[in-house]
Amino acid sequence: MKRILFFSAAFTICLYTVRVAYTESFLFLFIPWNLFLAWLPFFFSERMEAVQNKWTKVFWFCCWLLFWPNAPYLITDLVHLRDRQDVPFYFDLILLFSAAWNGLLLGLVSLQQVEKQMLLNWQVWKVRCILIVLFLLSGFGIYLGRYDRYNSWHIVTRPWDLITDISGYLSNPLQHIHTWAVTILFAAVFALVYETMRQFQLHSRIKTDSNTL
Numbered sequence: 564m565k566r567i568l569f570f571s572a573a574f575t576i577c578l579y580t581v582r583v584a585y586t587e588s589f590l591f592l593f594i595p596w597n598l599f600l601a602w603l604p605f606f607f608s609e610r611m612e613a614v615q616n617k618w619t620k621v622f623w624f625c626c627w628l629l630f631w632p633n634a635p636y637l638i639t640d641l642v643h644l645r646d647r648q649d650v651p652f653y654f655d656l657i658l659l660f661s662a663a664w665n666g667l668l669l670g671l672v673s674l675q676q677v678e679k680q681m682l683l684n685w686q687v688w689k690v691r692c693i694l695i696v697l698f699l700l701s702g703f704g705i706y707l708g709r710y711d712r713y714n715s716w717h718i719v720t721r722p723w724d725l726i727t728d729i730s731g732y733l734s735n736p737l738q739h740i741h742t743w744a745v746t747i748l749f750a751a752v753f754a755l756v757y758e759t760m761r762q763f764q765l766h767s768r769i770k771t772d773s774n775t776l
Contacts, residue, residue: 564672568665568669571668572669575658576595579594582658588649597633598666600633601633604634604670605669612680624677627673630715631700631704632703674697675761678694681693694754701750702750702753703742705749706746707725713725
């Protein structure tokens with residue numbers, strides 16, 4: 564799994580490098596940076612799987628939760644897609660889609676690793692409820708990143724600004740319909756893609772078991 568994730572991300576970086584060489588411009592410099600941030604939740608979820616101590620697992624889970632929205636956030640970089648004179652439109656389309664795909668994939672795979680750890684301690688229905696909350700938190704995190712321009716580290720560098728804005732959204736939800744619409748729509752998309760991935764894996768596992776028998 565890790566190998567194909569690496570090659571997929573490397574493909575995106577290669578596309579970006581070609582674009583820089585061809586245009587002599589660093590216009591999409593955010594792509595490698597955002598891709599790096601998308602790898603962090605995957606790294607944290609792997610660390611969570613690797614350790615045995617309960618509180619160490621909690622620590623890595625908190626790190627994962629803080630950075631997890633950075634992975635699917637790459638989907639929103641598609642807003643930068645437009646026809647430009649210096650490079651063919653289809654090239655930027657493939658570049659931005661490739662980055663978005665990598666972000667979504669890294670986010671969902673890391674979530675699957677976290678879910679496996681939760682299933683070791685909690686019942687399935689409880690884990691499903693937690694997943695719904697996590698999808699909503701991810702959608703909300705994407706809104707904060709795309710529209711309010713917050714980053715994960717602002718919880719340390721700008722905690723009061725972050726708390727104030729979040730409190731405003733929670734205390735007056737009807738005045739922030741756009742915020743909650745973005746949150747719910749992204750959460751719904753992630754949940755649908757995640758469940759689709761789960762069903763494909765389940766179908767593949769059942770088919771493999773039946774062939775073995």
